[in-house]
Amino acid sequence: MALPMMGPQGLRMETSRRDLVKQTGALMIGAGFAAVAQAVAQPSAATAQKPPALPWPFQPVDPVKAAQAAYDHYYAGGCMFATFEGVTGQLRETIGYPYTSFPTYMLMYGEAGVADTATLCGALNGAAAAIYLMAGGIRPERKEIAFAMIRELFTWYEQTELPDFEPEVSMFDIVKSVAHSPLCHASITNWCKAAKVKTHSPERAERCAWLCGSVARQTIKLLNENAKGSFKPAAVLSTETQTCRSCHNIELDNTRGSMECGSCHFTPPATHSKL
Amino acid sequence: MALPMMGPQGLRMETSRRDLVKQTGALMIGAGFAAVAQAVAQPSAATAQKPPALPWPFQPVDPVKAAQAAYDHYYAGGCMFATFEGVTGQLRETIGYPYTSFPTYMLMYGEAGVADTATLCGALNGAAAAIYLMAGGIRPERKEIAFAMIRELFTWYEQTELPDFEPEVSMFDIVKSVAHSPLCHASITNWCKAAKVKTHSPERAERCAWLCGSVARQTIKLLNENAKGSFKPAAVLSTETQTCRSCHNIELDNTRGSMECGSCHFTPPATHSKL
Numbered sequence: 001m002a003l004p005m006m007g008p009q010g011l012r013m014e015t016s017r018r019d020l021v022k023q024t025g026a027l028m029i030g031a032g033f034a035a036v037a038q039a040v041a042q043p044s045a046a047t048a049q050k051p052p053a054l055p056w057p058f059q060p061v062d063p064v065k066a067a068q069a070a071y072d073h074y075y076a077g078g079c080m081f082a083t084f085e086g087v088t089g090q091l092r093e094t095i096g097y098p099y100t101s102f103p104t105y106m107l108m109y110g111e112a113g114v115a116d117t118a119t120l121c122g123a124l125n126g127a128a129a130a131i132y133l134m135a136g137g138i139r140p141e142r143k144e145i146a147f148a149m150i151r152e153l154f155t156w157y158e159q160t161e162l163p164d165f166e167p168e169v170s171m172f173d174i175v176k177s178v179a180h181s182p183l184c185h186a187s188i189t190n191w192c193k194a195a196k197v198k199t200h201s202p203e204r205a206e207r208c209a210w211l212c213g214s215v216a217r218q219t220i221k222l223l224n225e226n227a228k229g230s231f232k233p234a235a236v237l238s239t240e241t242q243t244c245r246s247c248h249n250i251e252l253d254n255t256r257g258s259m260e261c262g263s264c265h266f267t268p269p270a271t272h273s274k275l
Numbered sequence: 276m277a278l279p280m281m282g283p284q285g286l287r288m289e290t291s292r293r294d295l296v297k298q299t300g301a302l303m304i305g306a307g308f309a310a311v312a313q314a315v316a317q318p319s320a321a322t323a324q325k326p327p328a329l330p331w332p333f334q335p336v337d338p339v340k341a342a343q344a345a346y347d348h349y350y351a352g353g354c355m356f357a358t359f360e361g362v363t364g365q366l367r368e369t370i371g372y373p374y375t376s377f378p379t380y381m382l383m384y385g386e387a388g389v390a391d392t393a394t395l396c397g398a399l400n401g402a403a404a405a406i407y408l409m410a411g412g413i414r415p416e417r418k419e420i421a422f423a424m425i426r427e428l429f430t431w432y433e434q435t436e437l438p439d440f441e442p443e444v445s446m447f448d449i450v451k452s453v454a455h456s457p458l459c460h461a462s463i464t465n466w467c468k469a470a471k472v473k474t475h476s477p478e479r480a481e482r483c484a485w486l487c488g489s490v491a492r493q494t495i496k497l498l499n500e501n502a503k504g505s506f507k508p509a510a511v512l513s514t515e516t517q518t519c520r521s522c523h524n525i526e527l528d529n530t531r532g533s534m535e536c537g538s539c540h541f542t543p544p545a546t547h548s549k550l
Contacts, residue, residue, distance in 0.1 A: 049324050049372065049375065049376045050375055050376065051376055051377065051378040052378075053380075054378065054380050054381065056378070076413075077413065097324065098378070100324060100325055101324045101325065101326055101376050102326065102378070103326040103327075103329065103331070103373070103377070103408065105328075105329050105411075105412070105413055106329065106404060106407050106408045106411070107404075107407075108407060108411060108413070108418060109403045109404055109406065109407035109411060109421065109422075109425065110403075111422075112531060112532075113395075113531070113532060114395065114399075114400070114403050114425060114429075115403065115421070115422040115425035115426050115429075116422060116426070116531070116532075116533070117425075117426060117429050117457065117532055117533050117534060118530075118531040118532025118533070118534065119394065119395040119399075119429075119457050119458065119532070119534065120388075120389065120394045120395040120400070124389075124394075125389070125395070125400070128384045128385075128389050128390065129381060129382075129384055131384065132381050132382075132383060132384035133378065133381045136380075136381070136383060136384060137380070138351075138352070138380055138383070143383060146384065146390070147384075147386075147390040147391060150384065150389060150390035150392075151390050151391070151392060154389070154390070154392050154394075182392065182394050183394065183458075184531060184532065185530060185531055185532040185534065188530065188531050189529065189530040189531070192529055192530075193529070198527075198528035198529065199524075199528050199529065199530060199531050200528055249474075252473075253473035253474050253475055254464065254467055254468070254473065254474065255393075255460060255463065255464040255467075255474060256387060256388070256391070256393040256459060256460055256463050256464070256474045257387075257388060257391075257392055257393025257394070257459065257460040258391070258392050258393070259392060259393065259394065259460065264539035264540075265539075
């Protein structure tokens with residue numbers, strides 16, 4: 001009786017303290033011994049703690065709340081942090097550990113395509129990390145499903161008019177654009193052109209905050225579907241990209257990836273205007 | 276007396292169990308009550324655990340061991356996982372917690388530019404995450420130093436003949452190439468062209484394993500310098516990229532980033548060979 005009371009899952013909390021004291025009265029001496037013995041045998045919580053294997057426990061999450069949470073966290077830590085927090089924050093509240101143990105602020109590194117280098121969109125980077133944490137694992141079949149979900153998200157991002165999430169309150173009206181790329185550089189450039197604003201404007205920052213909401217909501221949609229067993233990849237690469245890949249990624253096998261080819265290879269002008 | 280014995284850091288371990296039993300004999304009833312009361316009031320070790328604030332503790336690491344560890348882990352979980360493991364693995368051994376609590380397998384998501392989409396090189400993605408964990412934080416001055424280290428690493432990667440690390444034992448001789456990009460897509464394509472092999476060849480996989488070693492070693496070099504207070508950004512963007520940025524990133528402010536512009540904007544042929 002004594003050991004379960006001190007076990008790692010804690011005491012049954014529905015029992016009142018008065019009831020417990022009554023119940024344990026007869027077992028008090030034994031409980032005292034057992035508690036001391038366990039305290040000696042067990043290393044501290046800090047050194048003993050190891051993360052559970054992937055995937056971490058998941059239960060269906062409200063996608064709109066996730067989107068709003070992602071938006072709310074954007075100005076505190078950037079796009080990767082905000083999107084990961086939007087996707088995982090509700091689970092930290094409802095499930096608790098192991099989500100309580102994750103150093104979410106590490107993901108500030110992904111801001112503006114990683115440390116402002118404008119490579120991979122931070123919202124996608126954070127969402128991909130969260131998907132792997134909650135649907136992936138070291139087994140090949142887990143990796144396969146998580147990778148399929150991530151690729152589904154990336155293709156949706158490339159082809160969809162975004163941001164398609166609007167927060168409860170916002171400083172601006174935000175126009176939509178199609179990124180045609182999962183890269184921060186192209187995503188921001190194309191949006192700024194559509195919105196006719198500069199990249200360091202408050203409107204652009206607000207657009208990226210909305211975009212974190214869009215990506216978090218779409219990620220939760222995929223994770224909820226996966227939890228129900230109903231996730232099926234549906235996104236289709238552009239016809240042009242499929243054509244390029246049929247030679248380069250398969251027959252010639254001289255390149256890798258599934259980004260839209262035309263975003264870099266065909267759209268830039270062959271000559272620059274006079275400097 | 277009773278509460279410290281059951282505290283989250285565990286019992287003073289230098290005291291023998293027999294001594295403890297003697298010492299606690301007179302306090303047994305009290306201890307029994309206190310233990311029960313604490314079990315009710317305090318969540319389990321698992322739910323109580325929260326990660327410490329960034330940056331996590333760091334002490335100088337052997338860069339060659341880090342590189343070898345990154346290489347050794349490549350085939351187990353891909354490039355992002357391997358590089359992060361190479362950079363942080365020694366600290367898990369020497370410092371223990373909080374490194375023992377981190378779910379490193381989550382970083383399998385970054386394989387081949389995230390789920391094989393060939394966006395950001397996974398070695399760079401994993402290294403950037405590790406740098407932020409060990410040198411970054413929510414304070415602006417911490418973010419600034421971590422971002423400077425990450426950008427230093429990215430520019431080094433773009434401009435250096437890699438891989439420049441050779442593991443203790445390898446199946447192949449691996450040639451070097453310059454990526455001219457932090458993206459998996461360009462990095463692999465350029466290397467395969469130089470090595471005259473296909474992207475799904477075992478030689479290409481081995482090249483990426485060596486590359487993880489190179490990136491882990493360079494990352495540790497930066498982190499060791501930072502720990503000594505001697506880190507200074509030294510990498511310089513290419514002259515061409517500086518010229519582009521002087522208008523587009525500053526004056527016009529119509530794009531973002533620091534990737535080599537020519538990698539996408541000028542090198543592709545204007546016309547495709549006949550299909």
